Amino acid sequence: MTYPKHKRVCALLIISLLLGLAEFGSYALQVNGLYEQRVAIANESDTERDRAFREALEAVLLKITGERRWLEHPVLQQAVRNAQSYVEGISYASETVEVIADELPRPADPETDQAGQVDPELAASSLPALREQRYIDVNFAASLLDELLASANIPVWDSNRPSVLVWLALQNAEGERSMLTADSNPRIIAIIQDFVTERGLPIIFPVLDFEDRRALSEEALWTQDEAVISVASSRYGADSVLSGRLLFTASGELVGLWQFIFQGQVEVFDGYDEELAGYLNAPLDRITNQLASYFAIVPETSSQQVVRLRVEGIKDLSAYSALVSYVSSLGLVQSVSMAALDGERLELQLGLLGDPQQLFELIALDRDLLPITSSQLDPRTVLHYRWTR
Numbered sequence: 001m002t003y004p005k006h007k008r009v010c011a012l013l014i015i016s017l018l019l020g021l022a023e024f025g026s027y028a029l030q031v032n033g034l035y036e037q038r039v040a041i042a043n044e045s046d047t048e049r050d051r052a053f054r055e056a057l058e059a060v061l062l063k064i065t066g067e068r069r070w071l072e073h074p075v076l077q078q079a080v081r082n083a084q085s086y087v088e089g090i091s092y093a094s095e096t097v098e099v100i101a102d103e104l105p106r107p108a109d110p111e112t113d114q115a116g117q118v119d120p121e122l123a124a125s126s127l128p129a130l131r132e133q134r135y136i137d138v139n140f141a142a143s144l145l146d147e148l149l150a151s152a153n154i155p156v157w158d159s160n161r162p163s164v165l166v167w168l169a170l171q172n173a174e175g176e177r178s179m180l181t182a183d184s185n186p187r188i189i190a191i192i193q194d195f196v197t198e199r200g201l202p203i204i205f206p207v208l209d210f211e212d213r214r215a216l217s218e219e220a221l222w223t224q225d226e227a228v229i230s231v232a233s234s235r236y237g238a239d240s241v242l243s244g245r246l247l248f249t250a251s252g253e254l255v256g257l258w259q260f261i262f263q264g265q266v267e268v269f270d271g272y273d274e275e276l277a278g279y280l281n282a283p284l285d286r287i288t289n290q291l292a293s294y295f296a297i298v299p300e301t302s303s304q305q306v307v308r309l310r311v312e313g314i315k316d317l318s319a320y321s322a323l324v325s326y327v328s329s330l331g332l333v334q335s336v337s338m339a340a341l342d343g344e345r346l347e348l349q350l351g352l353l354g355d356p357q358q359l360f361e362l363i364a365l366d367r368d369l370l371p372i373t374s375s376q377l378d379p380r381t382v383l384h385y386r387w388t389r
Contacts, residue, residue, distance in 0.1 A: 029202035031159045034063050036139045044092065049136065053083035056138040063200040064145065066157040066292025068285070075152035086148070088141040097133045155296030158331025162239035162262075162291055162365050163202045166192070167229065169221040173250040177218045179208055191277050195284045201291075204238055211235070221245065224259045226266050233261075239365055242287055244271065246279065254279040260287050263294075295362065297332055297353050306349060307356045308339055312372065313387040314346045323387055324348070326368055332359050356383060 037056035041048050057080050062068060070076060079086065149156055168180035168188070182189045182205065189205075196203050206212050216232035222245050233241045240262040247255045256271040256279070269286070273279035309327065314320050327348060328336050335351035352359055360383060363369050369385035 029161060029163050031063075031161050031200040031202060034159055034200055035060055035142045035145065036137065038093075038135050038137050041134050041136050043134070044136075049090075050084065052136045053087060053138060054080050056136075057083040057086060057140065059198070060140050060145070062198065064156055065149070065154060066199065066296055067289050069289075070154050073152055073154060075148065076154070079148055086140045086144050087138060089139040091137045093135045093137060095133050095135065096130055098130060150298060153298055155292075155298050156331065157200075157292045157296040158362070159200075160330065160362065160365060161200065161202050162295065163204050164287065164291075165204045165206065165233050165236050165238035165241045167206060167216070167221055167233075167241070167243040169218055169245045171222070171245070171247045173248055177222060179213075179218060179221065180205070181208055187276065188280065191280050192284065195281055199284075199288050201284065201288050204236055206232075206236065224257055224268065226259060226261065229259070230261060237367075240287070240291070242283065244283060246271070258283045260290075262287075262290070297358065305352045305355055307352055307359065308382045309348045309350055310382055310384045311346050311348070311369065311387050312344060312385070314344050319387060319389070320346065322389055326366075326389075330359070330362055332362055359383065 037059045039052040039056050039059075041052050058071060061071060061076055061080075071080075146156060166180075169177060170180060170185070171177045178184065180188055192203060195201065212232060215235075216228055220228040221243060224243060224245065229241060229243050240260065242258065242260050244258040245256045249255060252274065254271070254273050254276060258269050258271050260267045260269075260283075269283070271279055271283060273282065311323060314323060323346070324336060327333055327350065332352055333350050334353050337349045338346075339349040340347040350359070360371075363383075363385070364371075368387065368389045370388055372384040372386055
């Protein structure tokens with residue numbers, strides 16, 4: 001298997017960033033690059049470029065919808081076949097990558113003209129083997145893809161996405177238990193990071209410092225003690241928590257249990273597989289589908305609703321600009337206009353692609369606006385908040 005150097009470095013940087021965010025308390029995270037994709041290519045021919053366009057568009061559609069099932073929709077399948085129509089820009093890049101011995105070219109058998117074993121001298125002299133890999137970076141037009149999805153009544157998942165805190169307890173065939181860490185379990189981390197990149201799911205890993213280990217023991221995590229896990233997770237401020245246990249049996253099977261905490265609901269489900277990637281991807285796919293289904297909206301302007309957003313604490317022009325920028329970035333918001341201004345209180349009129357409840361839940365993913373309870377306001381038409389940035 002080939003592991004591009006840039007991908008490994010990117011994964012390490014993202015994990016480090018998430019660990020740093022975790023120490024200060026985290027919540028919804030902005031996912032960048034949803035409408036762009038890098039694809040490995042063999043050359044820069046028209047045929048190879050068209051293949052890369054199709055592969056890139058499939059990857060982007062998966063990221064912006066959040067659910068693989070939508071790729072089976074006839075409208076999207078037709079779009080993939082005509083992927084070039086949605087391309088906004090391209091660029092080429094090269095990276096030096098490592099290739100393991102199994103992927104080295106195999107010399108042909110002179111008698112049978114079929115590939116044989118790797119030349120031992122070649123393998124010995126080439127480990128680790130390096131080669132130059134060519135890539136194409138494809139940027140797609142967001143407006144065109146949004147229109148495409150709207151025409152098929154397929155929801156789009158906004159770039160402001162709920163964070164998922166992941167705890168994992170491991171037990172080997174000898175009965176020894178440990179908690180998942182980046183240092184001791186790099187393969188598990190790499191598999192999770194590959195999924196994160198593919199689906200645009202913001203994952204947070206606990207730092208597992210003294211405070212974490214005091215709050216959550218290996219035994220409590222192994223037994224999936226929901227109360228203890230919730231308390232231990234509170235320091236991170238994540239929007240959801242995925243905890244699991246993984247038993248590596250003597251026969252090579254992977255058996256375990258998963259628990260997902262989201263919006264005050266707890267869901268428990270089994271885990272079983274013979275491959276590590278399959279065992280880890282199954283729960284990640286399940287919760288990603290759930291989160292995407294909950295937060296994604298159909299980009300249909302004809303169903304626009306109007307709501308008034310009342311915000312306290314707008315002390316200067318800088319705060320006003322930051323508020324408008326933040327509100328405009330919410331995928332649910334189609335239009336923003338000034339409705340009223342009274343001292344440090346500002347009212348904005350928002351045109352929504354969904355309903356006010358969806359906006360309320362989307363804002364709740366962040367900490368920039370804190371809700372203010374007021375009996376004088378109708379929550380169906382006025383949302384009342386305090387600006388905290």
